[in-house]
Amino acid sequence: MNQMENEQTIVLENRPWIGMDVHKENFSAALYVDPRPGAPDLKSMPTKGFKRDAHGVSSCMEWAENLLARRRPGSPAPRVCMEATGRYSIDLAREILRQRPEWEPAIANPRFVKKHGESMGQRCKSDKADARVCACFGAERQPLAYRPLQPAFQELQELARERKSIVEQRTSLGNRMADTGVSKIVCKSQKQLMKQYDKLVEKLDAAITEAMENIPALNADAQAVTQIPGVAKVVSAVTMSELGDLRNFRCSRSISAAAGVNPRVVESGKSKGKTRMSKQGNGRVRAVLYCAAMACLKTKDDHCLKRFYNRLVSGGKTHMQALGALMRKIIVLMRALVISGKPFDPDYDLKARLSTGLSDNSSQPVENLS
Numbered sequence: 001m002n003q004m005e006n007e008q009t010i011v012l013e014n015r016p017w018i019g020m021d022v023h024k025e026n027f028s029a030a031l032y033v034d035p036r037p038g039a040p041d042l043k044s045m046p047t048k049g050f051k052r053d054a055h056g057v058s059s060c061m062e063w064a065e066n067l068l069a070r071r072r073p074g075s076p077a078p079r080v081c082m083e084a085t086g087r088y089s090i091d092l093a094r095e096i097l098r099q100r101p102e103w104e105p106a107i108a109n110p111r112f113v114k115k116h117g118e119s120m121g122q123r124c125k126s127d128k129a130d131a132r133v134c135a136c137f138g139a140e141r142q143p144l145a146y147r148p149l150q151p152a153f154q155e156l157q158e159l160a161r162e163r164k165s166i167v168e169q170r171t172s173l174g175n176r177m178a179d180t181g182v183s184k185i186v187c188k189s190q191k192q193l194m195k196q197y198d199k200l201v202e203k204l205d206a207a208i209t210e211a212m213e214n215i216p217a218l219n220a221d222a223q224a225v226t227q228i229p230g231v232a233k234v235v236s237a238v239t240m241s242e243l244g245d246l247r248n249f250r251c252s253r254s255i256s257a258a259a260g261v262n263p264r265v266v267e268s269g270k271s272k273g274k275t276r277m278s279k280q281g282n283g284r285v286r287a288v289l290y291c292a293a294m295a296c297l298k299t300k301d302d303h304c305l306k307r308f309y310n311r312l313v314s315g316g317k318t319h320m321q322a323l324g325a326l327m328r329k330i331i332v333l334m335r336a337l338v339i340s341g342k343p344f345d346p347d348y349d350l351k352a353r354l355s356t357g358l359s360d361n362s363s364q365p366v367e368n369l370s
Contacts, residue, residue: 016078018064018103019135021127022088027052029060030131031078033071035139039120045135047128052088057095061103079145080105081138083113083130093146104145106138113137149244153218156211157241163204163234164284170197208237221246225334227344229303230296235288239334242285247339252332259285261328277324289327296326303346305329 017032030047032040048063050056068075080096082089084107093105117133137143149157177190212219212233222236240246249255256262260281266273279286296305308329312322337344345351 015076016064016068016072017135017138018060018078018080019131019133019138020080020082020092021130021134022052022082022085022092023127024088025052026050026056027060027082027092028127028131029064030128030135031064031067032132032135032139033068033075040136040139042120042122042129042132042136045132047131049127052092054095054099057092057099061100077102079103079138081108081134081143082106083108083110083134085110090146090148094148097146097148106143107146108134108137108141108143112141116141152211152215153241153244156208156215156218156237159204159208159211160234160238160241161284163201163208164238164287166197166200166204170194170201173197205233209233212237221338224337224341224344227337228292228296228330228333229299229301229305229346230292230294231330231334232292232295235292236334238288239285239331242282246335249335252335255331255335256328257281259289259327259331261286261289261324261331285331286327289331290323292330293323293326296330297323301346304349305333307349 014035017035019030019032021028026049028047028049030045032045046067048060050060050063064078068078077100080093080103082092082105089107093107096103096105113130113134116137117130120133120136122129122133148154173190173194177187177194180187180190212222218240221240222233225231225236225239226233243249243255243258246255249258253262257278258281260277260279260283262278262281263275264278264280265275297309299306305326309322309326312325313319317325333344
């Protein structure tokens with residue numbers, strides 16, 4: 001059985017890879033025919049440009065399959081790797097899945113692909129060169145295949161992102177209104193625009209509520225996480241629309257890393273730098289977690305999260321360090337409540353201390369408070 005699994009793993013790792021450098025109207029494709037250990041010969045990879053539409057994708061597939069039939073007969077279906085470029089890469093991945101679902105396209109972090117190209121000694125910057133680097137990155141790192149969101153989740157994500165954009169524009173307008181001079185026309189137009197922004201935010205809030213109610217499972221999860229102090233409808237909607245089902249994360253470390261609120265340790269020999277928040281995750285989720293942490297501290301009731309923050313501050317942590325730890329605590333609790341289905345207990349930390357025999361003045365390491 002182990003020998004069969006090893007043989008299957010070798011076949012999967014040796015699949016051809018197609019790297020794609022995606023733009024608004026077109027994309028460049030590079031075919032890595034037979035990935036092998038060692039430094040690849042980038043110049044030997046055939047490349048070609050195509051239109052970023054259904055016809056262009058079918059032409060790319062025909063081109064790649066003809067090349068594989070000549071250079072590697074009987075090869076398994078190739079996989080595709082491309083950098084994340086917003087709607088451009090998502091639409092292209094969806095079209096590939098529609099025509100060839102066995103190609104399993106992957107959308108990689110552009111930062112990781114860039115560092116991979118630098119490690120290979122890439123000196124030039126062109127569409128063909130970037131497509132070749134994407135193919136090498138996919139063959140070596142084996143990124144996970146892209147999973148398209150369900151239409152209901154996609155609608156919720158678009159609503160949440162549009163609300164964030166409108167709120168930012170409203171905040172910018174409010175800052176401009178504070179610096180307005182003597183022009184009555186400018187003052188009148190700004191007030192009218194502010195009223196429009198307020199109406200848009202109310203309309204989007206109602207649409208977000210309706211979208212969540214149309215997904216029973218998501219609505220139940222939202223009701224579970226909004227028990228946490230500071231976590232309201234917008235926080236739950238943004239978190240779940242960006243990260244998907246919180247049950248898919250294996251542990252608390254994986255979900256905190258996805259949000260970028262995990263600590264980043266900096267050490268080298270005897271030199272020890274400051275441990276900061278990594279911020280290598282979804283920035284939209286991190287933004288609402290910051291708002292949730294601030295709102296959590298402003299609640300009147302005394303609860304475990306506020307005591308957690310105060311314990312860190314009294315232990316010598318700064319306000320921002322304790323706030324970052326509280327952000328991680330909130331996202332971890334959201335996952336725990338969704339998985340367990342139990343109600344939120346604001347005094348669970350006190351019960352845990354009583355069960356372990358710890359006093360109120362004793363402190364635990366931060367990494368154990370998860």
